[in-house]
Amino acid sequence: MPAVAETIETVQSAQEGGYKFGFETKIEMEFAPKGLNEDIVRFISAKKGEPEWLLEWRLKAYAMWLKMEEPDWAAVSYPKFDYQDAYYYAAPKNKVVPKSLDEVDPELLRTYEKLGIPLREQERLQGIAVDAVFDSVSVATSYKERLGKEGIIFCSISEAVHTHPELVKQYLGSVVPQGDNYFACLNSAVFTDGSFVYIPKGVRCPMELSTYFRINAQNTGQFERTLIVAEAGSHVSYLEGCTAPQRDENQMHAAVVELVAMDDATIKYSTVQNWYPGDAEGKGGIYNFVTKRGACRGARSKISWTQVETGSAITWKYPSCILQGDDSVGEFYSVAITNNRQQADTGTKMWHIGKNTRSTIVSKGISAGHGQNTYRGLVKISPKATGARNFTQCDSLLIGDQCGAHTVPYIENRCASAKIEHEATTSRIAEDQLFYCRARGLNQEEAVGLIVNGFCREVLKELPMEFAVEAQKLLAISLEGSVG
């Protein structure tokens, strides 16, 4: 795992304990004019040479968005974001569309190497196919040929609009409709890029697929849109990572992810979210307002969300499962850390519609410094979801007396034969646990790191190996300076 090893090295060498991805790549960029209006929507669509139907689709979303109000029910507070004071399109100036990594701007490749995602190495050694999204556009997708042999489509969504319009048209917005919520609606109007994955019937994707998101340019919002379709009997594991440069102003990130799983298909979606969290006083950082939803359309299908949320000034994110198919399964494993002035309001929705559908929710929230961490989740059982089963566990850990940990689960059941169990605990790291570790020669921070990793173990073990090690290190870094 050279990439991972390298990542760890980088992490360990970050002596200042700050945000190690805070650098900015100096590269020639092309922007859309600042602000948001119908012309910008047309501009983005034209830039991408989109077909008429997609432009219509965007404009419809934009019209809806104008009538919507920004939601205020989440337990996060932030100054109103000025939607007119941001760029909605920023792309590296590129003469030709790269056909292989050899044609990608070397500056970009170096950026991803610095981020611990050496695209070349990963292609050669690691067996992970990567789609790298730099501000508004996808800059490189590796391993395309190998995947193509299996009939798997893995490309940027703007490319898919041209190469597979029928698939995009069929599934785009089918799980998260344009008017679903304020941020998803905004995304529908101005989304710029993201990944598209299509796994044909019966195919088991031979490698992990991965997208790496990077916000680089100043004053830009990133609005990526990811769509994964797994046909009957297929299987795919998808990883997503995110970083951004260190800046004093807040940047908006409003993504939409849609997953569709047909009969017997499995989609495993893992995220390590490490957007710039702002500094210790809460200056700067990414506003991360994300709508992620998967539809288990087929019988016995399965969608599993795993997320490690360590970054962002504000996280507003509820990866959800609509369990339509009989015997379908939804899972949500989450670790969310808030340190300094970070605020996270995250959780999931499990909507049981099919018979004998099952869902598992395991959420671990860690608050330190002045962080505020909220689990918000809904388990909804429809009258026809006989034999539905849910188990939910939400644990919160408090480090320091200035932070907050909140749990807001909603349970709505209309089916007598459903069985739902929910439990939540809140506690702090016990003195005797710390003492035990200290007595064995660990310093305070190592001890806390060890205990926190143990606290999160149930979630971390769900991560693909490539991510697990990195995630553990990230946890430790995120908590630096919170004890002692």
Add this chain to the structure above:
Amino acid sequence: MNTMVTGAASFLGRFEGLRERLPGGRTPWVAKLRAEAAESFRAQGLPGRRIEAWHYTDLGVLAQLGFTEALTLADEAPALPPTRAAHRAVFVDGRFAPALSLLPPGAAPLSEALEATEGRLGALAQNLPIVALNTMLFEDGLVLDVPAGVDAGEMELLSFATHAGRAIAFHPRHLIRLGEGAKLTLIDTSLGEAEATYLHNPVYEIAVAEGATLSHIRIQREGRAGFQLSTVLATVQAGGTYDNFTLNAGGRLVRNEIHVALQGPKAACHMNGAQLVAEGQHADTTTFLDHAAPDCPSRQTYKTVLAGRSRGVFQGKILVRQAAQRTDGYQMNQALLLSDDAEINAKPQLEIYADDVKCSHGATVGALDEAQLFYLRARGIPASIARAMLVEAFLTEAIEGVTNPLAQEALSEAISGWWQKEAV
């Protein structure tokens, strides 16, 4: 927005018409309190489902009914259950019934004692629309003081709604204060005639001083066409205990809201309850436990049984403020669905700002366990009895916290009555 205001209009109209004649109408501080409450109620209206705290309980039906005030009490006394305790305060259609009551020392009806409650009435009221409605229109209630060090034993508080032939509303305001080290068990029952359509909107302001213990047993058996929206507002000082057990068994739509603030070190609170919800009923228990001082334990256990086409709601929030270090909070809510047409909505909630705490909540929802039923039937127990046994066992955990024998008796009577009528 529109529906909320419409719902509020008839109550506001009544207030405008009655304001001079309501108790304390010419007493400046009361008039001011009522006017402020009316303003607050006008601004908020009857809470709609878009208000987060009312998401699962729809008061739309109240807005349609257009309640009027209760008539002056008729001479003939309604048939009340026999007295269990030494003292009893009876309210018929929200008005104190002296002939049916026997008050202990330190107790008086609010209609008589109102002047003396300045600074006390409304002291615990929060800006809740249903409390504002009560403040705007209350006419009577129980004012009870248990002096420091006195063990007042048991007392009954009974509300009875008669069939008036039209929809009536009454808003009793009960002020209960326990001095240092005082003790009281209050058995608080709400009954109503089967055909009576009414809104019973009681607000309790309860102050438990240092080391005092109040055990408050509420047995809600409103008539099946009755509505109850009750709000308990309690504060507990150092070392004091407030125990609340609420049985929700009657009414067409009932919301039972309990706010307890633990304000001194080692103050304790136990909130338990059972909701028995049958065909056509809606029962909502909403609790808010405010841990504002260190070293306070709190325990909550709520059980809901649903039969027929019915809906049950449990919302329970535990707030642990930063000062409330070493809080030990626990909450459990469980629901048992006996019918395919029943619906349960639960929202337990933790909001924690102190780090040295132990807080947990749990929730379960399920049907009767087929294996357990089979076990009982295999031993020759008929299905209906086996089901009754399992439901009783399910309720036990919430009920066993009630230790007072009189209260136990009243409870088991209410529960078995429900079971005989509603059991399928």
